[in-house]
Amino acid sequence: MLKVTGLETGYGRVQILRGLDMEVPQGRIVALLGGNGTGKSTMLRAVSGLIRVWNGQIEFNGERIDNKAPDQIVRRGLIQVTQGKDSYPSMTVEENLKVGAFTRSDKPGVARDLERVYDYFPVLKERRRQLAGTLSGGEVQMLVIGRGLMAAPKMMLLDEPSAALAPKVVLDIFANINRIARSGVTILVVEQNVRMALILASYAYIIRDGRILIEGDADDLMHDENVKMSFLGGTVADSSREYMS
């Protein structure tokens, strides 16, 4: 559904992505993993059209979308869900959700999706008249995911939905991401929380220095020694213990 080939981009003269290739098939949850400053968010910004693509191609549903205007990309059904801090804090929860539905003109459909979001995240319904700035970190993350859903997307790009949240909240949010995926929305989730992301996703890419370093089925990566060592909190002590026993 989303196919990125040889993607090169950056900010000003600083190149961040150096020929990134990846693919997200329809109906799947794919994870893009990596630490700070490896180019994860840059990749999302390029796909969403917020920054210019220098080289390479981005295809969505068989159509080239690289260097199209962001609103044009949203209208094709590809929406990016930013981190929770990017809600509109001075708008109410419900207004935030309505901004998400900006591209749509079918009022009954929008009303239905609003109910769906409230069904997924009941706490948003309780707080729908509150300003988004008064929500907790977890609630505001739910809000931006809900706001993305309001666009009735074919595919969602999620930028670190677990960032700075308590494990229990992360679990709740990931369960809902899974539910959204089962309703037919293809998902690319960008994460630093490698362990959680590998449980959620069926396939994963690991990015370093603007290139894909490792890719594979999530289950395989979970048990891959290299991945364990570098990303799953394994230490040299762990592996030496295994070596000695």
Add this chain to the structure above:
Amino acid sequence: MDFDFTSLFAFILFGLTIGVVYGIVALGISLIYSGLDIVHFAHGEIYMFGAFFGLVFSEHMGVPYPLAILSAMVCTGLLGIVIERVFYRRLTRAGGGYTVAGMGMIICGFGMSVVLQNIAYLSWGADAEPFPVDLGEPFQFGDISLPKSYGLTAVIALLLMAVLHFFLKKTKIGLAVRAVAANKDIAFLMGINVPLMISLIFGLACALAAAAGVLIGPMQSVQVEMGYLMLMKAFAAAVVGGFGSLPGAIVGGLLVGIFENLGAAYISPNHKDIYAFLLLILVLMVRPSGLFGVEVRVKA
């Protein structure tokens, strides 16, 4: 000296009517600031153009006064959109507000103000033109008689504020405008056509200034230099209320209007124009971010 409550009330009433006009110009300045991240220094000239458009429609073409206000708003709004598209767009793309490029934006605003003044000078001459509008007998509030033009001004200005409020709070496009003002990247990611909304914001702000121009016209007169003082007063109003805050702009406008009239009445009418700035300094000493201002937004 006997203290006379009737005249005090009259001064406040006159202050309020002129204050709502400062308020709608300040609203435009605040709208542009929150929408485009720029401080628009040519807004006084936009206001002056609005007044001239109103004069042309009303006096030279015989359009009824309320319709002249509307027509002037439309023409000035379109003029604003052209200015934004052709000149400001290139500069705001490079960054507005506090960025280094934002400095260029401020200079550009001053330049635009000089250009617009000279265009107006060439088109309409340097003489102050009277803008007579016959609205009939003044309103009577007890002993105070308020000319109809003042009453009408207050009513129309309040109506415009109400319409703007409804537009921003209750319509989909209004919601999109607020989204763009709050965060352009996120607005883009929600599928909002941000450049179009920015033009709309700028056009709206210019239309508001035009309305103010046509409303002030009959009270004073219409002349090429009228923009400068209005810009200063409206800035004072916007800053007093909290720069970028829309309710703040209105309240700031009212306060400036009242303060100015009271100062002229009880201190000295010769220095009428300094009271706005006196108020500005006083308010900033107590609340540096203005009455309705939230903490200062610092941009990278």
